[in-house]
Amino acid sequence: MKKLLVSALALFLSIGVFAQEAKKSVLPDNISVKTLDGKTVQTSAFNNDGKPYILSFWATWCKPCLRELNTIKEVYEEWQEETGVKIIAVSIDDARGASRVKPLVNGSGWEYEVYIDQNQDLKRAMNVVNVPHTFIINGNGEIVWQHTSFVEGSEEELIELVKKVMNGEDISESK
Template sequence: MKNLISKILLGSTVLLAACGNPQKANTNQGEPNDAKNQSETISAQDGLSQEAADKTVMFTDFTIKQEDGTEVSLSDYVGKGKYVLVDFWASWCAPCLAEVPNLKSVYEKYKGDNFEILGVAVWDKTKDTKKAIEEHKIPWPQILNAQKIPTDLYGIQGIPHIILFGPDGEIIKRDLRGEAIPKIVEQLVK
């Protein structure tokens, strides 16, 4: 019986840490920074929450040097007049890859003048990210080799972590997953 309980606890620990930050495996899971502390919520049924209406948290920019030597910034996409769904992910993260079909559906339905998806590969090797993009036929733009820069800025402890930014760059919703994604996008992108 003790052995069974030990196996269950070990299995639970592995599952919970499956897509956590490999560089922060033993850190406190508290509220790491202002971006996380001030995240707003929007309910598909209720619209903008009072908390979100009372304060606006803007995006924090970062710039990443790509493999070819060019630099790409979050501000190349966010704050340009479109809603942007930013997917922080890695090729080795099974839950991240499980979100791809859902994101593809949203991308195909809403891409255009008012909506974009951006992938930001974190905690991953560029060659592995490129392979996953090709294998899963991911059509939206990507920032490769971001490592821990954006996750530190946004207090992201685990992935996938999907953030919806408004046209002016305000954070509308953090940690979107599954069916919540098309619901909120449909509500906002008309």
């Protein structure tokens, strides 16, 4: 009986270990980015009170990025009311575009949380090759989904996925 218990325990623990290994990538928490007011913050400050959030890399010169953020603007209030999701938009603009980021964000009426990653430290740490590159991060800071490129209509897929994450579904294999 005790042998059985021990074996069961060992089995349970190995499953634990196995699960540990299959763990999802987490958001790097020690990268510095700047707020639109020039304040340096660490990515450990990225959160949505335990709820999932969308992390989107963009640039002022990237047309599909602007289309994505403008399209979501139209439905953002609705999304927030329905799901409580938040969008963190990280600009990878260098010195040429960085000072245009804040006026563009406000002028476009975006209500997102926006940061500037001028040295592209976060972009490199998250293996972003091209923008737009969009991530869904769950309440534990794990990357549960990511996608590059944007076309009108894919914002609907995005919010459906966020809803699934909220319900605790595993979306790592869904498109």
